[in-house]
Amino acid sequence: MKTIPLLSLLVFTPWIGAGLLAVLRRSSSTTNRIIALLFSLSTLALSLPLLSHFDPARIGPQFVEREPWIAALNIHYHLGLDGLSLMLVLLTGIVTPVALLASWRLERSARLFCALFLLLQGAALGVFLALDFFHWFLFWELSLVPAFFLIKLWGGAGATRAAYQFVIYTIGGSAFMLLGFAALYVATGTMDFLQLAQLAADGTLAQKLAAVGGGWPQAVFLGVFIGLAVKVPLWPFHTWLPPAYAEAPTGASMFLTGVMSKMGVYGFLRILWPLFPGPLHAAAPCLLWLALGGIVLGAFAAMRQTDLKRMIAYSSLNHLNYCLLALFAVAAATGGARPVNEAATAALSGTLLQVFNHGLSAAALFYCVGVLETRSGGRRGIGDFGGVRTAAPIFAGLCGVAMFSSLGLPGLNGFVGEFLIFRGVFGLTPWAAGVACLGLLATALFLLTFWQRVFHGPKQGAATGEFSDLRGIEYAPLIPLVALMFLLGVAPHLLTQLFNPLITAWAGHLVLP
Template sequence: MTSFPLLSIVVFTPWIGAVLLAVWRSAPATLSRALAMAFSLSTLLLGVLLWARFDPTQTGMQFEENEAWISSLAIHYHLGLDGLSLVLVLLTGIVTPVALVATWHDPRQPRFVGVLFLLAQGSALGVFLALDFFPWFLFWELSLIPVYFLIKLWGGPGATRAAYQFVVYTIGGSAFLLLAFAALLATTGTADFVALAQLAASGELDVTLADVGAFWPTAIFVGVFLGVAVKVPLWPFHTWLPPAYAEAPTAASMFLTGVMSKMGVYGFLRLLWPIFPEQLHRAAPCLLWLALAGVVFGALAAMRQRDLKRMVAYSSVNHLSYCLLALFAVAAATGTPAYDRASATAALSGTIFQVFNHGLSAAALFYCVGLLEARSGGRRGLDDFGGLRTIAPIFAGLAGIALFSSLGLPGLNGFVGEFLIFRGVFGLAPWAAGVACLGLLATAWFLLTFWQRVFHGPKAGATLAGFRDVHRSEYLALLPLVALMFLLGVAPQLLAAIFNPLVTAWAGAAVMP
């Protein structure tokens, strides 16, 4: 264990804030909000400290903490950080405080809201930093509890059903995940991700599992796959997402799309790829079709929506499916004559860029839809608005930047990830990239429709009565996200420097590490 447990401090500081707010029952609303924000911002501050001390040329884990926890079950408290983890820690540190800003004008139980958000934030950080399955799975499951209550207690008319659906789907996938790792632990004697990856790289893992039964490696792979596929979600496991995102309060929708959906993509990179490279390679040609279905059908479903929040929800299915498309394209080509190192590097870099950039743009879009809903008495239909550019020009400008970032406009952050993904997939599976272009066209259609109807269409008089432009606290939510959209659009190397050596090592390995 390192002499200073910096990663533990990153994970547990939000939980300390949650405990403080929970026991301080007499805390005034203003103080509760301030404390929640201060503890939430700790992740960003500590993330920047980690970034300053991080050595990107080392592709292994840094700042490791590894102590025996339950020796009889070979369970360790093992934390570690690489370029992938650092990107997601920084994303969590940005999105969560911004989501908390969205709760400032809601008078309903601000102390309890702060507790729930800090619990969810700490759980997500644990997922991104834990390297032993047992603590990792605890964080994975604990993240469901606060989000469930955020949806159920502060959501829309269908919030109860949406919250139950969200939990049932995710726990259903987690049950397969738990069984798979229990089998791994019983067979290999370890559930440590690093140790299992080393066994897989040497070929010893498949031999050990095959000694139990020829079907055993595939069965365990399927269990892990189902657990992380539901979380992304990969089509057709996506049906819980639109109602959960649409019924959740604005702040919870921002956290769900900005942070929690990234836990699923992280699971593919941290669990499936290093531990089951051969099984993923064999399954990848079929999985490519599922990713393409998410890209194309997600965009087409968004086109059909009249509810703006459901439109943005389906766009999340579309955008995260690009990440899986890139991963599966590289996995399918690995070890074949079609494998091209430069294309694989581009695809994997694009995946990490897309994870980070989508977290920013989707959180901003949900916040903008939330402002529309709050200012119009609960309306959020595509045809409920019009001509807002003349009434609220600053709001229109900021929302437009978020829309065009999501669209992938060159000069904004969304372009970088999508360009690299298509560059990589075209070099590995050109037919898949060609089909995915249909999703790009549909994405442009529904996002431009959103922009034209809401901000440039005929004025919807009654809805716009008293509609005001952005005020002080709303700037605190939108300006940081918009600034990062511009910054990463023109200087993506700032983020790429964190993970480039890691991705280059992945692409250069015969078996993806």
């Protein structure tokens, strides 16, 4: 195991597939799709030896690869994997193949589409595994390039505007983060996450930043925070999300919500949390209101949508802000006089579960809306459909499972994460949990309205007249996602056992003297 660079293989194998597609200029669309699917499955294949040799009891990174890269700047090629990274690697390995399967019948420039998708997969994996900011940031920014072209070239009528808005927002946020890490490098001489976390833990990092300038710790924190907040996105940095998700082709929407949005949450956990505990604790009371804005206003905005893809996009904003609510609630309680370990452990465990489970349910819902759009000749208004359950009972059943998973129905995967988040937040900041319940109510209203108007009642709308059930390859994206929704709903320990010791260690450092 030590002689095989498994983590590098994880990151670069999809890029090798993209390179192969670039060379095979005369291959058929079917051949291109098969090659892309096989290379996308490499993530799951390479995850098997990682799972078999992974030790959850070890808190630090495992399978570490660290080689000198740019010696003059003290930059190393540094990869590592812990329970958080492993969970997100698995999520990427699941969502990418099903997103490609969802795009199986795409004919226009299929080779380019598949190559861009593999580039996007490799960049996302690099973000989840890199432990030095220099190449972590390269992966972070490289993910924007294929995502931009996937939206612009294969998106809907407003795709060009949505693609540019997506890139401008995220690059703008990244510029602030880059400036923040440049300041960290000036103060410490390193951009290694582990070294910076160690300096932050003993107070040296804050001292070094303060020595450069009195307001530098807060300024650097703010720069890194903005870059991550735009990516999630945290309200009110979210305005790029609805058009990007709505105009992207179905497979790209699935990846954007299932994987790319998790890069921001990962950054909060990997960077902001360990490097800036003091500024994060000081800002947490205000940040709680921003997370609540995303939860409540996102849900109510979803209620007002007539475009089904925009509705699911706002639903994604709502669900991801539950994760940030839990993180900010834990950060606000840090340093308190009362023990917060039990509630903090619940909140953090719920956050990690929600990250994974939302990736499954949101990707499935975007695929279902994509099926509705394809069947109806491009329509996706909530008033364009009615009685789909009668015309396509299997599709309706599978879509219903995804919808109730997103709703948090007990027995499905979405319930456990949301329950733990509310359990933790209620134990730390009860008022915030009470306000967040408004978001739960609005979520139930718009999802049940979607279910009732599209799938039940008499057939209505021009789009439902000749609606047919799923057939052939159309089952492939939904079946594995729905199966995992049931499996993780009744056996969430399959995930929690990967990160429970890590969560316990995080919570154990929360009560300060």
